[in-house]
Each structure stands twice: as structure tokens, then as C-alpha cells.
Amino acid sequence: SIDGQRLWSSLMAMAEIGATPNGGSNRLALTPEDTAGRQQLIEWCANIGCHVRSDAVGNLFFRRPGARDNLEPAAVGSHLDTQPKGGRFDGVLGVLAGLEVFRTLHDQQIVTERPLELIVWTNEEGSRFAPAMVASGTYAGVFTVDETLARQDEQGISFGQALDETGMKGSLPIGEPRLASFLELHIEQGPVLEEEGLDIGVVTGVQGMRWFDLTIEGSAAHAGTTPMAYRHDALAAAARLIDRLYAIAATDTSGDSKVTFGCLEIDTPSRNVIPAQVTMTVDLRHVHDDQLDALEARFYSELDALVETFGVVITPQRLWSSPVVAFNDQCIASIEQATRARSITYRRMLSGAGHDAVYVSRVAPTAMIFIPCRDGISHNEAEYSTPEQCALGTQVLCDALLHNAND
Amino acid sequence: SIDGQRLWSSLMAMAEIGATPNGGSNRLALTPEDTAGRQQLIEWCANIGCHVRSDAVGNLFFRRPGARDNLEPAAVGSHLDTQPKGGRFDGVLGVLAGLEVFRTLHDQQIVTERPLELIVWTNEEGSRFAPAMVASGTYAGVFTVDETLARQDEQGISFGQALDETGMKGSLPIGEPRLASFLELHIEQGPVLEEEGLDIGVVTGVQGMRWFDLTIEGSAAHAGTTPMAYRHDALAAAARLIDRLYAIAATDTSGDSKVTFGCLEIDTPSRNVIPAQVTMTVDLRHVHDDQLDALEARFYSELDALVETFGVVITPQRLWSSPVVAFNDQCIASIEQATRARSITYRRMLSGAGHDAVYVSRVAPTAMIFIPCRDGISHNEAEYSTPEQCALGTQVLCDALLHNAND
Ligand SMILES: NC(=O)NCCC(=O)O
Ligand SMILES: NC(=O)NCCC(=O)O
Numbered sequence: 170s171i172d173g174q175r176l177w178s179s180l181m182a183m184a185e186i187g188a189t190p191n192g193g194s195n196r197l198a199l200t201p202e203d204t205a206g207r208q209q210l211i212e213w214c215a216n217i218g219c220h221v222r223s224d225a226v227g228n229l230f231f232r233r234p235g236a237r238d239n240l241e242p243a244a245v246g247s248h249l250d251t252q253p254k255g256g257r258f259d260g261v262l263g264v265l266a267g268l269e270v271f272r273t274l275h276d277q278q279i280v281t282e283r284p285l286e287l288i289v290w291t292n293e294e295g296s297r298f299a300p301a302m303v304a305s306g307t308y309a310g311v312f313t314v315d316e317t318l319a320r321q322d323e324q325g326i327s328f329g330q331a332l333d334e335t336g337m338k339g340s341l342p343i344g345e346p347r348l349a350s351f352l353e354l355h356i357e358q359g360p361v362l363e364e365e366g367l368d369i370g371v372v373t374g375v376q377g378m379r380w381f382d383l384t385i386e387g388s389a390a391h392a393g394t395t396p397m398a399y400r401h402d403a404l405a406a407a408a409r410l411i412d413r414l415y416a417i418a419a420t421d422t423s424g425d426s427k428v429t430f431g432c433l434e435i436d437t438p439s440r441n442v443i444p445a446q447v448t449m450t451v452d453l454r455h456v457h458d459d460q461l462d463a464l465e466a467r468f469y470s471e472l473d474a475l476v477e478t479f480g481v482v483i484t485p486q487r488l489w490s491s492p493v494v495a496f497n498d499q500c501i502a503s504i505e506q507a508t509r510a511r512s513i514t515y516r517r518m519l520s521g522a523g524h525d526a527v528y529v530s531r532v533a534p535t536a537m538i539f540i541p542c543r544d545g546i547s548h549n550e551a552e553y554s555t556p557e558q559c560a561l562g563t564q565v566l567c568d569a570l571l572h573n574a575n576d
Numbered sequence: 577s578i579d580g581q582r583l584w585s586s587l588m589a590m591a592e593i594g595a596t597p598n599g600g601s602n603r604l605a606l607t608p609e610d611t612a613g614r615q616q617l618i619e620w621c622a623n624i625g626c627h628v629r630s631d632a633v634g635n636l637f638f639r640r641p642g643a644r645d646n647l648e649p650a651a652v653g654s655h656l657d658t659q660p661k662g663g664r665f666d667g668v669l670g671v672l673a674g675l676e677v678f679r680t681l682h683d684q685q686i687v688t689e690r691p692l693e694l695i696v697w698t699n700e701e702g703s704r705f706a707p708a709m710v711a712s713g714t715y716a717g718v719f720t721v722d723e724t725l726a727r728q729d730e731q732g733i734s735f736g737q738a739l740d741e742t743g744m745k746g747s748l749p750i751g752e753p754r755l756a757s758f759l760e761l762h763i764e765q766g767p768v769l770e771e772e773g774l775d776i777g778v779v780t781g782v783q784g785m786r787w788f789d790l791t792i793e794g795s796a797a798h799a800g801t802t803p804m805a806y807r808h809d810a811l812a813a814a815a816r817l818i819d820r821l822y823a824i825a826a827t828d829t830s831g832d833s834k835v836t837f838g839c840l841e842i843d844t845p846s847r848n849v850i851p852a853q854v855t856m857t858v859d860l861r862h863v864h865d866d867q868l869d870a871l872e873a874r875f876y877s878e879l880d881a882l883v884e885t886f887g888v889v890i891t892p893q894r895l896w897s898s899p900v901v902a903f904n905d906q907c908i909a910s911i912e913q914a915t916r917a918r919s920i921t922y923r924r925m926l927s928g929a930g931h932d933a934v935y936v937s938r939v940a941p942t943a944m945i946f947i948p949c950r951d952g953i954s955h956n957e958a959e960y961s962t963p964e965q966c967a968l969g970t971q972v973l974c975d976a977l978l979h980n981a982n983d
Contacts, residue, residue: 254796254844254852296846359801378800380847389661389956392836392859393785394766394928397825399952404837405822411815418804429799430811432845437661439703440787440838440857442955445661450847452799521801545806548849549796 171567173560176269180559183209183249183265184257193550194257198250198292199227199331206249207289207337213268214287217275223339225314226304227291227332230341233271235284235574241349243281243574244533245270245566246288248525252296256356256552258542258559263354264289266563270570281574283349290525291332297322298331300380300489305525307343309532314343348533350500350573353526354566355537356554360545361518368561369515370539371504374496375527376425376519377461380489381451381468383407385475386482389437389445404435404444406479413471414451417464426464427454427521451485456519458493494527500536500573507568513561522547538565578974580967583676587966590616590656590672591664600957601664605657605699606634606738613656614696614744620675621694624682630746632721633711634698634739637748640678642691642981648756650688650981651940652677652973653695655932659703663763663959665949665966670761671696673970677977688981690756697932698739704729705738707787707896712932714750716939721750755940757907757980760933761973762944763961767952768925775968776922777946778911781903782934783832783926784868787896788858788875790814792882793889796844796852811842811851813886820878821858824871833871834861834928858892863926865900901934907943907980914975920968929954945972 186209187195187202196202207229211221219231232242247263267287274281290308295301298320307317318329332338357363362370387401411430418426429452436446453468455461472483501517508515518539526535540562543553593616594602594609603609614636618628626638639649654670674694681688697715702708705727714724725736739745764770769777794808818837825833836859843853860875862868879890908924915922925946933944947969950960 252846252849254849294846295848299847301848357801358798360803360806376800388953390952391765391929391954392838393783393834393861393930394764394952394954395834396767396831397822397834398831399767402822402836404840405818408815408818408822408837411812412819415804415809415812415815424803424805427800427802427804429809429848429850431799431842431847431849431851433811433840433842433851434845435838435840438839438841439659439701439955440706441702441708441836441859442659442661442838443836444838444840445956452848454800522798523800545797545801546795547798547801548846549852 171269171273171560171563173556175272176265176559176563177556179265179268180257180261183261189254189550191550193552194251194255195253196249196251197253197297198294199335203250204335204337210249210264210268210289217272219271222341223337224308224341224343225338226307226317227335227337228304228308229289230346231287233274233285235281237282238284240283241347242284242286243570244286244288244348244351245570246290247353247355248290248293250292250294252294252548254550256547256549258356258552258554259358259547260293262356262559266354266566269563270567273567281571283574285570285574286346286348293525298328301523302525302528306528309528310344311528311531351526351529351533351535352500352566352569353524353537354562355524355539356542356547357539358522358542358547362539362541363545365516367514367516369508369513369565370518371501371508371515372496372520372537372539373501373517374519375494375523376454376456376521377458377493378452378454378491378523379461379465379487382486382488383449383451384484385447387445387479390443392441392443395443400443401480402443403447403481406475406481407433407447407449410471410475414468417467425456454521456493491523491527494530496530496536497534500534503569503572504536504538504565507565507572510568513565538562578676578680578967578970580963582679583672583966583970584963586672586675587664587668590668596661596957598957600959601658601662602660603656603658604660604704605701606742610657611742611744617656617671617675617696624679626678629748630744631715631748631750632745633714633724634742634744635711635715636696637753638694640681640692642688644689645691647690648754649691649693650977651693651695651755651758652977653697654760654762655697655700657699657701659701659955661957663954663956665763665959665961666765666954667700669763669966673761673973676970677974680974688978690981692977692981693753693755700932705735708930709932709935713935716935717751718935718938758933758936758940758942759907759973759976760931760944761969762931762946763949763954764946765929765949765954769946769948770952772923774921774923776915776920776972777925778908778915778922779903779927779944779946780908780924781926782901782930783861783863783928784865784900785859785861785898785930786868786872786894789893789895790856790858791891792854794852794886797850799848799850802850807850808887809850810854810888813882813888814840814854814856817878817882821875824874832863861928863900898930898934901937903937903943904941907941910976910979911943911945911972914972914979917975920972945969
């Protein structure tokens with residue numbers, strides 16, 4: 170059995186690194202805070218004899234030897250980076266649960282058949298460098314190393330520059346080590362498990378998601394003298410877009426269409442100037458790729474309508490598309506079995522959030538385990554799962570990992 | 577006759593101070609650029625023997641002696657501060673037209689009965705320090721000096737600190753000198769004169785305006801996992817507000833209701849986080865105070881609807897109200913007469929923009945002169961009036977001022 174108390178202590182200690190005023194964490198990818206969090210993990214792992222290797226995009230790999238070290242490892246992992254006002258569990262749980270499993274095996278001197286690998290993927294959140302899961306995507310060959318290193322944050326700092334400053338760029342060839350299996354434990358980040366009173370979500374796949382940057386150009390004009398009918402108000406056009414897409418998503422009675430506008434900025438804001446230029450982001454999601462296509466088509470036709478109505482120029486850029494993913498049946502079964510063996514209540518479910526498991530699943534058998542989180546809230550400093558929920562998820566992860574490592 | 581070429585040269589020289597890439601100017605109030613513009617004027621005035629005095633809020637007064645110097649002066653003036661991407665004429669024309677009149681009188685050695693006063697009011701735009709016209713309002717006793725000095729910009733720098741750094745705070749008692757009359761020449765900043773093919777607007781008053789700060793608080797949540805129906809999206813609420821108020825203004829068939837949202841900021845923006853907090857500004861205007869009351873009431877009831885629909889908390893703060901103003905009949909007549917005497921086409925009109933004349937009119941007989949500007953565009957780097965239009969307005973200003981100074 171894993172040690173739930175020790176797991177909780179690690180979670181709380183990690184949360185102190187980049188702690189925010191309202192009980193969350195701010196460790197944006199490749200910032201000094203993120204690096205400090207990673208250093209802490211490296212130290213903890215070294216204490217149980219696991220040393221770190223890293224690849225060209227800063228993914229961290231901690232190997233625990235097995236009885237047959239020529240076999241590909243059975244892996245677990247997630248990410249340590251957070252949103253700017255992020256929670257203490259998103260990503261972190263999956264990593265520190267892996268640590269807890271390693272510590273438990275270490276204490277009990279258990280040697281698995283296959284070696285084990287604990288992985289920390291870089292920049293999962295996509296908040297500093299878009300898109301999300303960019304480094305697990307690079308590992309999986311979806312993005313080239315050069316592409317990834319060239320990605321820029323809002324300040325124009327490249328992923329490559331930021332990574333160089335961490336000193337965590339390594340020489341492990343991209344795509345190595347190849348994995349026999351990959352399991353990721355994560356908080357659900359949504360309300361389903363809590364509402365249904367279930368302890369575990371066995372995640373069978375992840376919905377599709379698409380990210381866009383949008384620039385809307387109107388014309389600056391005087392707030393007091395410009396007749397309403399003469400305006401080319403970039404912000405009014407943006408407002409119409411948001412309101413229309415919310416309405417369109419609401420007409421999907423399945424509730425599966427999701428639209429979010431996380432960033433919006435006026436170029437040169439002034440109280441009495443009609444906004445000339447707005448830049449904003451758009452996030453579209455759906456559990457079916459064809460319906461996501463339809464949602465995207467509606468989005469483009471709304472843009473056309475805005476051009477017509479507001480006399481603005483709109484430049485949309487689709488910067489990311491992640492199709493719907495189905496996880497590996499055997500990995501799903503190993504989790505389900507672990508859950509049943511301990512009479513833990515569970516359901517199968519899809520993930521609404523993207524995870525590193527999405528890209529890893531392209532190159533290795535993969536599945537995920539969810540635990541409930543309070544009020545389904547995530548990407549929020551108030552994010553919370555109980556020590557018991559974290560421990561239970563970690564136990565299931567441990568059992569399924571041992572199954573994968575010994576079969 | 578005034579010298580149109582010389583006037584134009586002054587306008588273009590002033591525009592170089594804080595020049596922006598697309599042909600405008602950026603001299604936000606009490607910045608080094610604004611101070612440099614004022615220094616330039618001080619030098620030009622000194623060259624014709626007019627020396628500057630200033631009051632506790634940095635208003636600049638240039639006196640030209642008259643035959644009967646114990647009489648209150650006949651005054652002209654406007655402002656030199658601009659929007660962050662402002663034009664070359666808004667405010668500047670009224671000041672440099674006054675300079676051109678003084679230069680003309682100097683060259684022709686004309687001595688008026690009353691002394692003349694050229695005034696530069698501080699922070700007219702309201703872009704750096706809200707509200708607009710705050711220093712002419714202080715001169716007129718609408719705001720106390722302490723209130724005005726305590727106003728803060730976005731960075732938390734106070735008007736008082738910024739003024740101290742300019743070295744232009746003076747000892748002239750607030751409200752002095754008292755004025756026998758005040759005339760302000762300005763570009764129309766709207767499309768009416770150009771559309772009607774008229775050369776001059778004789779401004780009989782200014783519409784009412786109200787400024788608000790608004791904070792909308794929802795909750796941060798995950799873009800991919802949070803069902804649309806569970807969200808408390810502060811940005812979606814802001815978008816609905818903008819769209820609804822635009823629609824309400826559009827139903828006013830007179831076209832006299834104006835609503836503008838010049839600033840909008842998300843607290844901690846991230847692509848895949850539902851915005852938790854939005855701060856924004858609201859500018860409401862109408863030519864009738866009672867209908868402005870009604871518009872404001874509609875605005876508040878829309879806020880109530882947002883609270884209901886989006887489950888957000890909204891904190892509105894009304895930070896400025898400037899009632900509808902009617903200018904002085906004799907001053908209006910003096911302009912109309914000057915216009916007729918030279919067979920210049922004109923119409924009477926209201927101003928949609930606020931001007932320092934609004935507050936000065938509370939303590940001295942006041943009126944304004946408008947000239948057309950291209951496409952009615954202002955608060956935009958592309959703002960433009962021709963040299964001929966500027967010269968014609970300045971001639972009318974000169975003639976009306978001489979009338980006021982010699983009657
Ligand atoms: N798990 C998680 O929050 N990932 C960020 C990527 C996304 O927006 O879904
Ligand atoms: N004239 C001018 O642009 N004044 C600024 C105040 C306003 O917003 O009307």
C-alpha cells in the first residue's frame with residue numbers, strides 16, 4: 170500500500186513553490202518557479218536512487234531499474250507546470266503519485282520485471298507557450314524539436330531561450346526511452362465524479378480541441394462624436410462573437426460543444442476612444458471530431474457576419490488542433506481491474522481537458538485515471554481534492570502500473 | 577489677417593513632439609512629451625513677450641497686456657495633451673490658434689482694450705487621469721485641488737506626483753485670473769460639418785456624459801471540462817453587456833444615445849481558463865440629461881440581468897458626470913457675427929465631445945468654434961483638417977476675440 174500521508178506532504182511541499190495568495194500555485198512553464206519545482210522532485214528522486222535524464226525539450230525521465238532491464242519501461246507521469254493562478258493538483262498529482270509509488274517500492278524493496286519510468290513533461294498547460302502538451306507532442310513526433318524551441322511567449326521569449334536558462338535541456342534523444350505503457354493519474358477538473366459519488370474515473374479517451382488566435386481591426390474614433398452607425402468598433406465585434414458562440418454552444422443539447430475566450434486585449438485602450446484593434450484567443454472543443462468541424466465552421470461563418478455587420482477586418486489563425494483520442498484497451502482494462510480488485514466505485518469517462526497522455530498515446534499503449542475534485546473546479550487557486558481521494562487514485566495507479574510492469 | 581502658413585508650421589512642429597509611427601501624436605498628460613510640448617509653447621510665447629504663469633494643477637496662462645489692464649482679460653485656449661494614439665489637431669489647434677492670434681497682434685502692434693489671455697488646460701483628454709477636463713474643472717471650482725492632485729493613472733502615479741515632475745506647478749491662485757470671456761477653437765471630431773459642406777460650427781453647447789468603472793467577478797474554471805451551463809464567465813458577461821448596450825443605443829432613432837467601452841482587461845488571462853475577473857470602462861452620452869438618466873437606468877438594469885444570467889458579481893462605480901451645457905448667448909453671437917462678416921458658411925451645433933469650455937462656462941461667458949475634420953475622425957492618428965480649414969477657424973477666433981476684448 171502507498172502512504173497517503175507522505176503523498177499529501179509532497180503535494181503540499183510542492184505547492185509552496187510559487188504559492189499564490191489564495192492557496193494556489195504559479196509555476197508557469199520554464200520560469201524559475203517551475204524550475205525550482207523540478208529541482209525539488211530531482212532531489213526527492215535522488216534520495217531513493219533514481220537519477221534524472223532529460224531530452225532536448227526538457228522532459229524529465231526518472232528510471233527505476235527492473236529485473237529485466239533490456240525491456241521497455243512501464244511509465245507513469247504528468248506535468249509540474251501550472252496556470253498563472255493554478256491549483257495544487259493539476260499535473261502535480263500525477264507526478265507526485267509516481268514518486269509515491271517509487272518510494273513505496275523502494276521501502277518494500279520490490280523489483281518489477283520491467284524497469285519503471287517516472288516522467289515530467291514540459292509546458293503541459295499551454296498558458297505560457299501555446300499549444301498545450303507541446304513537449305509530450307514533441308516526444309511523440311507530432312512537433313519537431315525546432316518548432317517547439319521556436320515557440321514564443323507573450324513577451325517574445327522563445328521556449329528554447331527559456332529552457333536554456335533552466336539548465337534542464339538534456340541529451341536524451343527525442344522519443345527515448347520508448348515506453349511499454351504509460352499511465353497518467355490526474356484530477357478530473359470537471360464535476361462528473363463528484364456529482365455521481367464515484368471514486369475513480371477510468372479515462373477511455375480525450376475530446377478534440379482547437380485553438381485560434383484572432384485579430385479584429387476596426388478604427389479608432391471619438392466616443393462622444395462618432396454616431397453609433399458609423400463605428401467600426403473592434404471590441405463590439407469581439408463582444409458579438411463571444412455572445413453568439415456562447416449561444417451556439419448552448420443550442421447543443423448534448424452539452425458537448427465548448428467555447429472559451431481566455432485572453433482578450435485592446436491594442437491602445439483609452440476610455441473615450443472606440444477600440445481600434447482587439448486580439449483574442451478562441452478555444453473550441455467537442456467529443457466528436459465531425460461536430461467539432463461543424464462548430465469550427467459556425468465560428469468562421471460568425472466571423473464573416475462580423476465583417477459584414479461591423480466593417481472590421483478579422484485575421485483568424487488556427488494554431489492548434491488536437492483530434493479526439495481513444496486510449497488503449499489493455500491499459501484501460503488494467504486500471505479497471507485495479508479498481509475492481511479493491512472494490513472502488515468507478516465509471517468510464519472521456520476527458521474534457523487535454524493531457525500529455527493524448528500525445529504519448531500515439532507511440533505507446535496509454536490510459537488515464539481520474540479522481541474527483543471539489544465542485545469540478547480547476548485552473549483556479551481553489552482547486553481541491555482530499556488526501557483520501559489523492560491516496561486512492563495513487564493506489565490504483567500503483568496497482569495498474571505493477572500489472573503493466575509484470576505482465 | 578492671421579497667417580495660415582505660420583499657424584500650420586506651428587501645428588506640424590508641435591506634432592513632432594511625441595510623434596507616433598502613423599502620423600499622430602502621443603503626449604499623454606503630464607508625461608515628458610506633454611511637458612516638452614508645453615515648453616515649446618512657452619518658448620514661442622516668450623518670443624513675443626508673453627510670459628507664463630501657472631496654477632496648482634498646472635494650467636498655463638499667457639497674458640498679453642491691454643490698454644486697460646485693470647479689466648478682466650478676454651481669453652482663448654484649449655489643451656496640448658493627447659490620446660495615446662492621438663491626432664495632431666485635437667486641443668492643439670485651439671492653443672496654437674491663440675498663439676497665432678497673439679503673433680498677429682504682435683506683428684501689427686495692435687493693443688486691445690482688455691488684456692488677452694491664452695490658456696493651456698492640463699489633462700483634458702482624461703485618458704491618463706480620469707475624468708476629462710479635470711484641470712479646467714478645478715479652475716472652475718467643480719473639483720478641489722486636493723481631489724485633482726490625488727487622481728491616479730493606471731500605474732498608480734498621482735496627478736500631483738506627475739505634475740511635480742514637470743516643474744510646471746505654479747503659485748497662481750486657483751480660479752485666477754477671472755475671465756471676461758472664453759473662446760475655444762477645436763476640430764469638430766465628428767462628421768456633420770464635412771457632410772453638410774460647411775466651414776464653421778458655432779457651438780451652442782455640449783452633450784451630457786457619464787463615466788463608469790466596472791468590475792465583473794465570475795470564477796476561473798477549466799475551458800475543456802466546465803459545462804457551458806456551469807460557468808460564471810466574467811468576459812462572457814462583459815460581452816453581453818456591450819452587445820446589449822449597443823442594441824439599446826441603436827433603438828434610439830434620434831441617434832443621440834452613445835455608448836462606448838474603451839478599456840477592458842482580464843485579470844489573469846490564459847487561453848484555457850474561463851476569465852474570472854474583468855475590469856472595464858463605460859462612457860454614456862446624450863444631448864438631453866433626462867434621456868441620459870434613462871440610458872443610465874437601462875445600463876443598471878442590464879447589469880442586474882447579467883448578475884442573474886451569469887451568476888457574476890458586478891461592482892459599478894460612477895466616477896464622472898458632466899451635465900448638458902448651454903454656452904453664453906453673447907459669446908455665441910460674437911462668433912456668429914465674425915463668421916457672417918466674412919461670409920463664411922456655418923451652422924449652430926452641439927458638441928459631442930467634452931471640452932475645457934464646458935467647465936470654464938460655469939465661471940465665465942463662454943462659447944466654441946468648430947472646424948470640419950476629415951471623415952469626422954478624431955482620437956485617431958489619422959485625424960486631419962486642412963491648412964485652410966485651420967486658418968479659417970483661427971481667423972474667426974481672432975475676430976471674435978477682438979470683439980470680446982474691445983466691446
Ligand atoms: N489538464 C490540463 O489542464 N491541460 C491543459 C490543456 C487543456 O487546456 O486542456
Ligand atoms: N475633445 C476631446 O476629445 N475631449 C476629451 C473628452 C471627451 O471624451 O469628450
